[in-house]
Amino acid sequence: MTELNQYCFSNMHKLREIQKIPNSILSIGSNAFDSTLISSFTVPLSTVNLSDSVFRDCSLLIVFTIPAGCALMNLGNFIFEGCSSLKKIECIDSAYFVVDNGGLFNKNRTSLICFPPASPINFFSFLQNVQTISPYAFYGCRNLQSILIPDNSISSIGHSAFAYCTSLKYINIPLCVKNIEQSAFIGCSNLHCGMIVQNKSISFRQTLIESSSLSPTVLKDCELITCKHDSFKLPVPNSFFYVFIEM
Template sequence: IPEEVNGYKVIGITDTAFDYSLITKIKLSKNIKYIPDGAFKNASNLEYFYTEENDYFSVVDGILYNKNKDNLIFVPINYPNKDLILLDSIKQINDYALYANRGIETITFNKSLNKIGKYSFFNVYNLESIEFPSSLKIISEYAFKQNTALKTITFNEGLEEIGNNAFYGCTKIRKLTFPTTLKSIGDDAFYHCDYLSEINFNEGLISIGSRAFSNLSALTKIAFPSTLKSVGSSSFSACAYLKEVDFSNIQDIGNYAFALCSSLNKIELP
């Protein structure tokens, strides 16, 4: 990215500037101040970033960060390393940070991360296992949508919110255990996780969004915590082999919450 064009300083780029570009390496000039989240999300051949001395951005091992290196901005889609270890300083993974990444197979989260942004791991090809740190509080909407290789997720105590569509279409996940700190699970959060057969909710959960666990063809039994107050519309619809549901203090069951659960034969209500 040049310092000047026709005598004008280049101080930023738009969010579509590199859409479908075949470029493999990007060097940021010292004048660049503005890079919107997702600016490189469709640059499918991108491997590395470089930068001169810049007051707003840093590059470490080809990965783009803000200057203080507490926000991970973008890992190139075609990044050549398979293993990603987050810097100790990272507090937030920005929106679209690993969008459609092809290279990363393992990720080690640091102990100060508190937020994972929207679409940050959307459609990551090869990531099979994730363990979130206890510092993490928020997994934003669409964060891990369509991670079709993802098999194992470990949530630790500290997590408070899972956003809409966060794990939509992660078809190979088989088991989930949620921490006691988790308050809400968003709409469509685990929709179409086809092989999910075991869900362990813990005390502390208050709400489950619409279609959050819809279309789980392997699920047979659910026991809800006493803290749960509401389940949204169609939240467990089309779980064809679900046989047992146990509520304790539920106050609101949304429309069609268990529609098309054709095997359901036992329900316990307060």
């Protein structure tokens, strides 16, 4: 047996624990654990592929672990969609992935793959070598309040990358960002006017508003500290504001 078929445990609402998956399993099919009640998952050492939506709506999943020596190379799309309790992704000496600042990246840190929706981290700053934010990377990260993107870093923000980050209030979009895909900010109900966009091109801004499901007010100038929408002191380092000043 080398594969767990798609939907093999889907909707088994009494499944709370996976004690042992044989190390012969090379691939786990799409939606394999969809809507189960598992609280943790450790990828088998021999597993190379996790298909799309493997853990969809696993609302009690808290920890996901890629152990040392694991052969995992490929992660499908939306594997943690609906995993509203996921707090931590662990990656121990993987040849293909790394965890940094709570987020899962490819090994050379050029692409952020995903960030746990229930992480307590409220400020996230990208390293300068990161080039892409994958689709659904921050989907539903309810504690995330502010994002810092350095100059000469991110070039592309994927589909629904920040969708339903309901606490997100501030993010900067430097000139290096060339592509923002559909619904990138849909459901960001607290992102009223805290988006700092360095590209002043009318066409870029119009495309940003139309494709990313944003209100036009997010691009209006306002005082970050005294903004009428600001109901608390933002817990971010001073360097966050230095970027805005330099723009």
